[in-house]
Amino acid sequence: MPTVTKKRYFELLRQSYKGAAAARVVGVSTSCGSLWFLDAGGMLVPDPGPVSPRFLTQDDRIAIADGVQAKQSVKQIAAAIGKTFQSVYREIKRNSKPDGRYQPWWAHNQALLRRKRPNTERIRASRPLRALVREKLSDKWSPRQISRFLQRTYPAQRDMRACPETIYRALFAGLLGRKPGKLRTGRTRRKPHRRGVPHLNKIKNMTLLAQRPLEVNERRTLGHWEGDLIIGRGQGSAIGTLVERVTRYIRLIHLPHGWKAPQVRNTLITQTADFPEALRQSLTWDQGREMTLHEDIAALTGFWIYFCDPHSPWQRGTNENANGLLRQYFPKGSDLSPHTARDLRQVAQELNRRPRLVLGDRTPVEAMRTGARPRPGN
Structure with missing residues (x-):
């Protein structure tokens, strides 16, 4: 039977036609229409229409079913309906019947049932x-x-637990007050990261990261640091x-x-003078021009200084992560010169007293005091 006939039959059912009346309109027997209805799951969920262009419609699912029956590839089907092949692949895998067949009306019913949030x-x-x-x-x-804290504090109270996505959704829906300033990043949506263009090496006598002892990568010995600069507005402060x-x-x-x-x-030498000798093992930096005098720093502080490859921030990922946390206090494009040394100590103290998953929810202060190691695999 042509797909258009089946489509018209189900449209009439959604318009409150009786099964026999719908069958007569499309020109099939009542038993034939009943078999279609049972094959679709024995029910029809009211369809309010697509709530967003990213959702598949009934027509999209009919086209997918026709493509599957014609043994077209997923990419061909996706191109025909204007969706990504990943969306079509997930649709077929998620909404096929238990026997493995992809039936468009069954699939549409299942999608509508999941869309309901009572x-x-x-x-x-x-x-x-x-x-x-x-x-x-x-x-x-x-x-x-917050989610981990709720899970630890209220293990037996499901109404006092929420996953991270639930908190994000509540925040963006306005249930937790105004959005600006609520997330410590200051962002209201996720943004993709883009890579720039590497610059030429202009620092003499560098020791590259490849020459750093392998034991540093194991994160078992204290005293190995990663460093960088946060630059303020117009590159006038840092x-x-x-x-x-x-x-x-x-x-x-x-x-x-x-x-x-x-x-x-000068500032690295003076402001790390209180570090115990055991905490002056190595310092890893990028190839910024501010480290041109790295040999002086190494001689007067005791650090072995290593440089990352050009434009390779992941080679000092710990510092990149910390800089991201610091942006809640020092937003990009802001003037950093008004911040005093006391302000910086207060910010560092607040971050060092915040629990970290990689430390088993201990704080950096506790880890530094006890020499605790991160949990295996983190």
């Missing part, structure tokens, strides 16, 4: 949960940290950041007189 959002329904999540967000905890690889302990370097090589050298 339950009230957990954060909307629970005032104590909402208040607790709002409190932790105000303390600049991430949704993942803050130095140091992160210890094992404990994720952060030290911020105040640069009140600029961030050229002589200033960076």
Whole structure:
């Protein structure tokens, strides 16, 4: 039977036609229409229409079924309906019948059933949960940290637990107050990261990362740091950041007189003078011009200084992660010069007292005090 005939039959059923009347209109027997209805799952969910262009419609699913029957490839089917082949692949895998057949009306019913959300959002329904999540967000905890905290604190109370995505959705829906300033990143949506263009090496006598001892990669010995600069508006100000690889302990370097090589050298020497000798093992930096005088720094601090390859921020990923956390305090494009050394100490103290998953939910302060190692696999 032509697909258009079946389509018209199900359209009439959704318009409240009786099965026999719909069968007469399309020109088939009542028993034939009944078999179609049973093959579609024995029910028809009201279709309010697509809520977004990214959702598949009934016509899309009919086209997918026709393509599957004609043994077309997933990419050919996707091109015909204007969707990605990943969407078509997921649709066929998710909404096929138990016997493996892809039946478009069955598939559309299943999709409509999943789209219905009869339950009230957990954060909307629970005032104590909402208040607790709002409190932790105000303390600049991430949704993942909040979710783990709820799981540990309320193991037997499901109404007091929420996954990270639930917290994000509640935040963006306005259930937790105004969005700006609630997430510590300051963002209201996820943004893709783009890579730039590597620059030529202009620093003499560098020791590249490939020459760093392999034991540093194992993160078992304290005293190996990663460093970088956070640059302010118009490149007129900067803050130095140091992160210890094992404990994720952060030290911020105040640069009140600029961030050229002589200033960076002088401040690194003076502001790391209180480090115990055991914590002065190595320092990994990118190939920024501020480290031109790295030999002076190494001689006067005791650090072995290693440089990443050009445009390879993942080679000091611990520091990149820390810089992302710091952007909640020092947004991109802002002037960093008003921040005093006392301000930087307060920010570092707050971050060092925040629990980290990689440390088994201990804080960097606790890890530095006990010499605790990260859990295996993190």
